[in-house]
Amino acid sequence: MALTLGIVGGGQLARMMIAPAVELGVDVRVLAEEPGMSAALAATATGDYRDLETVRAFAREVDVVTFDHEHVPQAVLRALVDEGVTVHPGPDALQFAQDKLAMRARLAELGAPQPEWAAVADASDLQAFLDENGGRAVVKTPRGGYDGKGVRVVSSPEEVADWFGDGPLLAEELVDFARELAQQVARRPSGELAVYPVVETVQRGGVCAEVIAPAPERTARLAEVAADIGAAIAEGLGVTGMLAVELFETTDERLLVNELAMRPHNSGHWGQDGAVTGQFEQHVRAVLDLPLGDPAPRQPWAVMVNILGGPETDTLESRLPAALAAHPAAKVHTYGKAPRPGRKVGHVNATGDDLDAVVYEARAAASFFAD
Amino acid sequence: MALTLGIVGGGQLARMMIAPAVELGVDVRVLAEEPGMSAALAATATGDYRDLETVRAFAREVDVVTFDHEHVPQAVLRALVDEGVTVHPGPDALQFAQDKLAMRARLAELGAPQPEWAAVADASDLQAFLDENGGRAVVKTPRGGYDGKGVRVVSSPEEVADWFGDGPLLAEELVDFARELAQQVARRPSGELAVYPVVETVQRGGVCAEVIAPAPERTARLAEVAADIGAAIAEGLGVTGMLAVELFETTDERLLVNELAMRPHNSGHWGQDGAVTGQFEQHVRAVLDLPLGDPAPRQPWAVMVNILGGPETDTLESRLPAALAAHPAAKVHTYGKAPRPGRKVGHVNATGDDLDAVVYEARAAASFFAD
Structure with a gap:
């Protein structure tokens, strides 16, 4: 019996796994967000990756679950793991790709070299960070950003005023x-x-x-x-x-x-x-x-x-x-x-x-x- | 709109076209002989490639028809071409891959270097060929052979007695x-x-x-x-x-x-x-x-x-x-x-x-x- 790999997400990363999976003899299946996506050729299910029932039904048909993206919620991932589904990468690892504040904190524990950074809860936190870092900073929303979205270079807290109020932001040194x-x-x-x-x-x-x-x-x-x-x-x-x-x-x-x-x-x-x-x-x-x-x-x-x-x-x-x-x-x-x-x-x-x-x-x- | 390529035959050659077709953005579809074949991932139809209606229905959904093998009958191929289907390779070329006697005759016209060969209709023809070629020959059924099937090395016509009666055979020099x-x-x-x-x-x-x-x-x-x-x-x-x-x-x-x-x-x-x-x-x-x-x-x-x-x-x-x-x-x-x-x-x-x-x-x- 061929190994069956289930990929959550139908984008180009899933699409580009199809070719090597076929050659290795892996039965590849995709849970796509909608019909006609990049990985449509291998799509065996369509649905919302945030919905546990949808992902669970898909996971039942495969040996291992992996991902086209990092957006599957922790609650869904942990429910799958609790039910014995093999998920790679697992939620314990993925949390650090999903939350940039968690990532910075964990990398600090590991001693990995990082820019100066801080969790800033409000404008005064950010002003303090700016004051300590030459008056400019990169501010990021901890979740949901990609390809430059959720990232602003600022020299004043007003420039991210619309981002405050939904938990702390990540402020980083503007690295030269x-x-x-x-x-x-x-x-x-x-x-x-x-x-x-x-x-x-x-x-x-x-x-x-x-x-x-x-x-x-x-x-x-x-x-x-x-x-x-x-x-x-x-x-x-x-x-x-x-x-x-x-x-x-x-x-x-x-x-x-x-x-x-x-x-x-x-x-x-x-x-x-x-x-x-x-x-x-x-x-x-x-x-x-x-x-x-x-x-x-x-x-x-x-x-x-x-x-x-x-x-x-x-x-x-x-x-x-x-x-x-x-x-x-x-x-x-x-x-x-x-x-x-x-x-x-x-x-x-x-x-x-x-x-x-x-x-x-x-x-x-x-x-x-x-x- | 992506180009759509239809492959008749669900074997490994069709399977191995999937990977490059996906990367080039070609929509690849396969008419497989049965479910679960090598190219099953891209199979959109299942049926007999010798049946014109089956192949015609498949061809209607694609821009170009090609093949996993050379066994689609000439009558089917020519009917498709007559109806305006784009078929590559076409029947005029494929006939030389389907019939080894036709291939030898055409290569002779082209002046391509070949072993000595003859169409042998019966035992006495083959005996004459053996007499002219050192007493041994390779005898092939003109159609249907592959991977050593339909090929025998003989030193007497009796060794292919079971093959006579269904049209001439191809006799070839046993090349050193x-x-x-x-x-x-x-x-x-x-x-x-x-x-x-x-x-x-x-x-x-x-x-x-x-x-x-x-x-x-x-x-x-x-x-x-x-x-x-x-x-x-x-x-x-x-x-x-x-x-x-x-x-x-x-x-x-x-x-x-x-x-x-x-x-x-x-x-x-x-x-x-x-x-x-x-x-x-x-x-x-x-x-x-x-x-x-x-x-x-x-x-x-x-x-x-x-x-x-x-x-x-x-x-x-x-x-x-x-x-x-x-x-x-x-x-x-x-x-x-x-x-x-x-x-x-x-x-x-x-x-x-x-x-x-x-x-x-x-x-x-x-x-x-x-x-």
């Missing part, structure tokens, strides 16, 4: 960073780890635009420190499946943890074509407690460029022939989503020996889908 | 070959070709056991001649999609065409992990008349070893953890088929710089699934 990096680690329930090379991520407008793997001009020490931070967090938080640790590399050569994601992550899409074992295959292996695959790059360089919808983007299909014709070695991945301005609807991977050529190829191929 | 090679070519309806490196195939008991890509110790001339033969046949026969040309390399350094396949082929499975564009993605692109991808290897060497069921093989799932644990860089592909002795149920790909190491890794990982 040289660049952003991401460290991915896979961890099985039995404890085995697979550590990916640290990569550079380039954000535009709060959204990941490009990833270069491995991070250029990284020293051996940088790579080792990043790997150690990733491994320590995966173990310290008991993560199962893929963990992504977003890092700031500061201008004074420190690494500070920015955000965590406990699922396949945009910073790891390069590995579909650039790693011996891409993150989607690795996540499937890890949550099923199968031995992990080799996370090593297949080529010296891999570059990922996201395809975002623009005001004029009609469909990706209409742009695909010209992109493929111009760039026969570029790997185009699409998410089956209608393009809307700023929405991630696909990405392009390129690999090779020469970084400039690889960056050019990935950007040039992706440009066929932009306005 | 040094090794077997395979040349793959993809061709779009609009004419573009993509030519893969020639590979070495190792057969055991008439079934492909291993493939080494590219073929070791190939001279530039050998590679060029093989590529030219593949391209000439793809163009001469009007093949659309993937073409595999099985070749004998003779002890006197000639290449002779053994068999043709107009679909993804076992000799190209290495490309899933070893080529920039594997054959399954290439077939999807080609039959949809999308620009072809780069067929170049990603690594100096790729080796594919088939997993065949043995008398004691229980399930692949039970063997998977040990195989993955011992060989974290090997890529295991399974077909979702119940193991039976001699049945192809999966394969392992390995890639790298050192051929001996790559051969070892692929064989060692595959050995976990053997008895």
Whole structure:
């Protein structure tokens, strides 16, 4: 009997688990939010992931439950676990991806390097934090933010006045960073780890635009420190499946943890074509407690460029022939989503020996889908 | 609107088209022979591919029809084409993959190098062929053979007495070959070709056991001649999609065409992990008349070893953890088929710089699934 993996959420991360699951012989099933989503091919159920009965009925048909996103409520997750459902990552780990204040507090206990931070309950708390940190801060809602949403850079409490009143906010030091990096680690329930090379991520407008793997001009020490931070967090938080640790590399050569994601992550899409074992295959292996695959790059360089919808983007299909014709070695991945301005609807991977050529190829191929 | 590709046949070749189709944003649908087949995830219909009504109803829902196998009858194919259905490869090409006598006659017209051959209608025809070719011959039923079935090496007409009476047989010279090679070519309806490196195939008991890509110790001339033969046949026969040309390399350094396949082929499975564009993605692109991808290897060497069921093989799932644990860089592909002795149920790909190491890794990982 094939192992059956149930994925809650029908987005592109679930979609991209389908290919490696099929090849490994895993029966993959998706609980999608609605019909016609990215992972529709494997959708066996449609419903609200916040509803225990919906998730419970879906979980009953699978061996292991995992996720396309981190938004399944703790109450639902804990009820499943109490009933004996195998859930990876589990609620004890996921809480730290769901609540940024809890994450900061736990990382502090683990001794992970972080920006200065504080829980600020009101305007005077935030003013105090601003006063101690040069008059500017990053303020985040602890829950529900992604891709730059729920994040504001402020120099006065008035700029987040609309956010107060619903529990404390997270205030963070505005880090003077040289660049952003991401460290991915896979961890099985039995404890085995697979550590990916640290990569550079380039954000535009709060959204990941490009990833270069491995991070250029990284020293051996940088790579080792990043790997150690990733491994320590995966173990310290008991993560199962893929963990992504977003890092700031500061201008004074420190690494500070920015955000965590406990699922396949945009910073790891390069590995579909650039790693011996891409993150989607690795996540499937890890949550099923199968031995992990080799996370090593297949080529010296891999570059990922996201395809975002623009005001004029009609469909990706209409742009695909010209992109493929111009760039026969570029790997185009699409998410089956209608393009809307700023929405991630696909990405392009390129690999090779020469970084400039690889960056050019990935950007040039992706440009066929932009306005 | 996504392009919709309909695949007739639910076997492993259809299954392995699912992954690249999903990534390219192609809506893939399968007409499977029965429930629970290899490509069940994408099966939207179940029925007999020999029945025009069944295939016609399936074809109505898709943009392009292609195939998991070459067994759809000409009458069905021609009826679809007459009704305006886009079918790749089309019946004019497929007839040469369906009828080995027609293939030999057409290749002779094209001037492709072949073994000596003749259509033998009866025992006296075959005896004459034996007398002219050293007393031994390979006799094949023109239709329906695969994986060594419908093929006998004989030294007397009595050995195929049971095959006469149903139309002429194909008699071929028993070629004194040094090794077997395979040349793959993809061709779009609009004419573009993509030519893969020639590979070495190792057969055991008439079934492909291993493939080494590219073929070791190939001279530039050998590679060029093989590529030219593949391209000439793809163009001469009007093949659309993937073409595999099985070749004998003779002890006197000639290449002779053994068999043709107009679909993804076992000799190209290495490309899933070893080529920039594997054959399954290439077939999807080609039959949809999308620009072809780069067929170049990603690594100096790729080796594919088939997993065949043995008398004691229980399930692949039970063997998977040990195989993955011992060989974290090997890529295991399974077909979702119940193991039976001699049945192809999966394969392992390995890639790298050192051929001996790559051969070892692929064989060692595959050995976990053997008895």
